[in-house]
Amino acid sequence: GAVVSQHPSWVICKSGTSVKIECRSLDFQATTMFWYRQFPKQSLMLMATSNEGSKATYEQGVEKDKFLINHASLTLSTLTVTSAHPEDSSFYICSAPGDRGLKNIQYFGAGTRLSVL
Amino acid sequence: AQSVTQPDIHITVSEGASLELRCNYSYGATPYLFWYVQSPGQGLQLLLKYFSGDTLVQGIKGFEAEFKRSQSSFNLRKPSVHWSDAAEYFCAVGAVSSASKIIFGSGTRLSIRP
Numbered sequence: 001g002a003v004v005s006q007h008p009s010w011v012i013c014k015s016g017t018s019v020k021i022e023c024r025s026l027d028f029q030a031t032t033m034f035w036y037r038q039f040p041k042q043s044l045m046l047m048a049t050s051n052e053g054s055k056a057t058y059e060q061g062v063e064k065d066k067f068l069i070n071h072a073s074l075t076l077s078t079l080t081v082t083s084a085h086p087e088d089s090s091f092y093i094c095s096a097p098g099d100r101g102l103k104n105i106q107y108f109g110a111g112t113r114l115s116v117l
Numbered sequence: 118a119q120s121v122t123q124p125d126i127h128i129t130v131s132e133g134a135s136l137e138l139r140c141n142y143s144y145g146a147t148p149y150l151f152w153y154v155q156s157p158g159q160g161l162q163l164l165l166k167y168f169s170g171d172t173l174v175q176g177i178k179g180f181e182a183e184f185k186r187s188q189s190s191f192n193l194r195k196p197s198v199h200w201s202d203a204a205e206y207f208c209a210v211g212a213v214s215s216a217s218k219i220i221f222g223s224g225t226r227l228s229i230r231p
Contacts, residue, residue: 034218046220111160
């Protein structure tokens with residue numbers, strides 16, 4: 001099956017700094033990727049849809065300037081949390097739909113735990 | 118608007134007992150339905166999916182789910198749980214189109230009693 005790699009798996013940063021999270025489709029191409037945020041003991045909330053070669057589509061209530069998304073290639077999307085603050089601490093997960101006959105199946109990365117001090 | 122409801126926040130069952138996790142959805146068109154499992158601190162693993170056809174779908178790890186259109190439900194079942202099944206389970210719904218986003222339910226945490 002398709003594999004999505006997410007890096008780093010865990011990051012600790014100081015308040016006010018920016019953090020970049022990478023999401024890669026390892027053995028398939030993904031023109032679309034999705035970024036989710038998950039608070040402890042809660043469900044995954046869709047933050048944005050990353051589109052290769054064009055602007056990301058953000059869900060209502062998600063700050064575009066806070067969560068910068070870049071999808072520069074068919075296998076890589078990045079999420080940058082700018083000027084991070086403690087309330088941004090969360091578990092961030094990306095996903096990509098499979099290609100060919102697997103387009104309707106989402107494959108998820110292992111997630112990135114962000115802790116902002 | 119599409120939504121997914123998992124009415125049970127936390128369920129505890131004894132090892133070897135049967136399991137049913139409930140899921141109800143609201144969707145304006147024919148949905149794609151999924152069950153995912155998440156172990157602590159991990160990403161999500163697809164257990165099974167329903168796109169069309171036979172309403173009883175088989176998944177990995179001995180799980181199955183039944184799509185009931187009249188009840189807007191997609192409940193997950195397993196005849197005999199193992200201690201390793203302890204995890205968080207998410208039901209999700211997606212549009213019948215390629216590469217579309219999916220919406221998750223709030224999740225059900227499954228604990229296994231020895």
